[in-house]
Amino acid sequence: MPRPPVRLVLIVSAVLLAVSVLGIGLLRAASYEPPGAGSPAARGPERAGPAAGTPGRCAGVPVSATWELRGMWLTTVMNIDWPSKPGLSREQVQTEYRAWLDLAVSMRHNAIFVHVRPSGDAFWESAYAPWSEWLTGRRDGRSPGWDPMAFMVAEAHARNLEFHAWFNPYRGSQPAPAGPGADFAELAPNHPLRKHRDWAIAYPDGKNARLYFDPGIPAARAFVEDAMLEAVEKYDVDGVHFDDFFYPYPEGGGNDFKDDASFARRADKSQSRADWRRANVDTLVSEMSRRIKQLKPWVKFGISPFGIWRNRDTDPAGSDTHGLQSYDAIYADTRKWVREGWLDYVVPQLYWAIGFDKADYTKALPWWSGLVRGTRVQLYIGQGDYRVGEKGPWRQPDQIDRQLSLNDKYGVLGSVHFSAKQIREDRLGSVTRYRDHHYAAPALLPPMAQLPAAPPAAPRLVGARRTPAGPVQLEWQAGAGAEPASWALYRVEGAAAKLVATGRAGAKVQDPAPPPAAAQYCLSGLDRSGNEGAVSAPRGVSR
Template identity: 80%
Template sequence: MPRPPARLILILATVLLGVAVLGLGLLRAATYEEPDPAPIAGQEAVPAAGAPGRCGTVPVRATRELRGMWLTTVMNIDWPSRPGLPKEQVQAEYLRWLDLAVAQHHNAIFVHVRPSGDAFWPSAYAPWSEWLTGKRDGRSPGWDPMEFMVAEAHARNLEFHAWFNPYRGSQPAPAGPGADFAKLAPNHPLLKHRDWAISYPDGKTARLYFDPGNPAARRFVEDAMLEAVGKYDVDGVHFDDFFYPYPEGGGNEFRDGASFAKRADKSLGRADWRRQNVDTLVREMSERIRELKPWVKFGISPFGIWRNKATDPAGSDSNGLESYDAIYADTRRWVRERWLDYIVPQLYWAIGFDKADYAKVLPWWSALVKGTGVQLYIGQGDYRVGEKGPWKQPDQIERQLALNDRYGVQGSVHFSAKQIREDRLGAVTRYRTKHYATPALVPTMRRLPLRPPEAPRATAARRTDGKVAVEWQARGGTEPVSWALYRVDGAAANLVATGRAGKQDAVDPAPPAGAATYCLSGLDRSGNESAISDPVSVSP
């Protein structure tokens, strides 16, 4: 999970580098380029639909960019506001988060549905989450939150990415049961399979983990996550950076010695074996998701440094904790092997930070994904706005998003929902005005199924309650999943709204007072767009 400041290993810097130094850093970073890997058989699909065409005599114009936020349930960081609330309040709070996403012109939400070996759905593999029910007894709350969450997100044309922590089995005491088996829910799987459990670290902060080196435990964890994929119409499966735990120091060890001795290839050291275990989870989940539901995306949000250049010439121009060595996450390999559809490195550092300069680490990731088909989104650290040093500047994330555009980044996910709502220093308002002022379509992915519908037929436009509603009908055998509404504005027709196809009228929420001309397109669930409808107009 994206972490609060105390969890970051890097030392925070408080001084921005000068503009000249920043420019030099960008110049150096821009020269770095990874060789493109050879194509992998079976992973190339038909190219995504091209530009949809013109609205009358002018071209249509729309941004293709994923925009999302993490909605965190562990410790009730974002939602629900506290455990044990009645269904009606939990649902009302969730709908307000979706309303926020829509107001910010987001098109995706990443919801924490398996924070610690638990579940926000009726699961045969995990107890109900205490962050929802307020109890650790495994009893049902009497309704299905996942069914509700997915349906309401889709009603607002938001992608729903189900966010899982694969190996965490409990929360540390006193917030959770810690490493005390007696305090787990009665139906917790680690009670039945204690040989799957490893406690780390020592003391009051201990929690239980499923052993990543135990194939039975790994398969069980995969099955638990795939249960949700099979039952619900999710658009994505999402992990953050918790595989093996972050090192705590103080002599603490992740005690997997017995598992290593029993299962490891004798040619492997402990570190390589652990990386192999994580690689296996990532590869198997990729394969199994594609087999179960090929249209579901798979992505991971890792710590922002693979390795430092001082350690490995292929690493980034940074000097911080290395996920390859510290938590056994070979993020570079996952991209190069194309096990992922997207990757969201957590770049929670300021431009100019000496240990990990955003402006230097970003180009490394941009170069890494080149030629792989893996889409690069960035995890943005909204929670840091207002901290001392460069984070006191309200334009820090605004400037980072500008760098993202320069390096071809295809989207951002913001941590977390609460910080977006709070809008510290007006930072969210600033970057929304500059970067998210209009809606955006999600990027298409070549691997996903391609079924763009025929151009819809726009039949009429009418003014109502200060809005313009465009009536339309689908044509042909492939029904659109969603629609995109374009309004002519001078030399182009710009995207002004999107929506789910179940609501037949396409609505422009902020039309001009004068006459206006509109066109419409339909999209499949992978974001591939149809041709454009004929224009319809509305009078002043």
């Protein structure tokens, strides 16, 4: 999903093979090196959330919380993150997944983005796609005998993490382990491209080819939409998430995406191939936006595009960058999607260092900040944790730390880190550094005005006690009206009541690290869309 820089230099064949095998282009950034080779403040000022309903005051002081999305991508293709290898037992798969969620909680994240349709396959029982080989260890489409998707969503929600189902719409296969890359015989027996070979295009040429659904065939587009919406209908997901794979990244060397047949059938014969391809992607994005909200109005829709729309030297509306242009190279008109309001959030992959001459983080970021200004589309940034430790500025342990400080300056509402494995590895102590500086306290998800809103009435705290293990535990009752989906716990600290814990409704309400002195607490409830209701009356706990 998350992607990287541009084709600034020729990529050696070994790296091309790695990118092709990975099938998600996530190593593309590692192929571009800059020529040659401060301790920021805590996460900006705490922001009052744009919630429907104001939280108010606790024991006479204002409540204070940070509102931002914090997440990581959990990648399944090629078993990059999870499962650690294909064909594990149900118990092993579940144990590993719980460990990833526990890592997210320890990082004070509040969302996770899980790769559930990597390549025309599925991590759920689907009428449209075979079971994923990265889960089952087989390409025969046979069921693992349990429901991974239901498990994944339930476990994320139990930890009060939003679950964003991450889909690759048009990827149909990965390179075959032996023989021709785009071999229909290598597909699962129930793979849709076996039945609809006319929907399939092999790209690039040669043994590293993979199959794509042709975006120019309306029936193929409707099919992949239905396949993704099936998961939305069956499971309690919080978001639908795409990365930037629509048309494939150009491989060069004379490779062409062979869509002559569908191009010849286009309705508007005056369209150039580039405009026609962009229109095909636009149609997918706009239709998915509309259909998701028709099905479940509260489900968010977001895309993580390549970090450059167009360069300023090509288009005055572009960014001050000099790299691959997604508008021209992969037919992704991200700017249009934001301006049309088809997205709820956008997560550009800014996998470049501060000072990188072709795509300087300090120059790409302001362009995206300006793009969302005045829209209802929230801006999160895709952070390139996987690059930490590479040559040049990525050997600076504070590179992402400094980037997060810039995000604060430009009003960014969150970050998603690629990928989970790098969060766990914590190269150069980079993750620990930015966690302590920017994620030191929990955060609430920023509400979206376009989603349904029903902020709960103030709950009532009916008890508070210190437990032998240390945390302060509070008992509460919901207020009249709508039941909260989650809660936020505040503790008075001087002139403000600071957010100290969050949880799903039904989970224990407790302060995990209370002070030894007496303390005052207030509790609020939040609806499914993150809108916060009024806080409770305070409840104290003695020393």
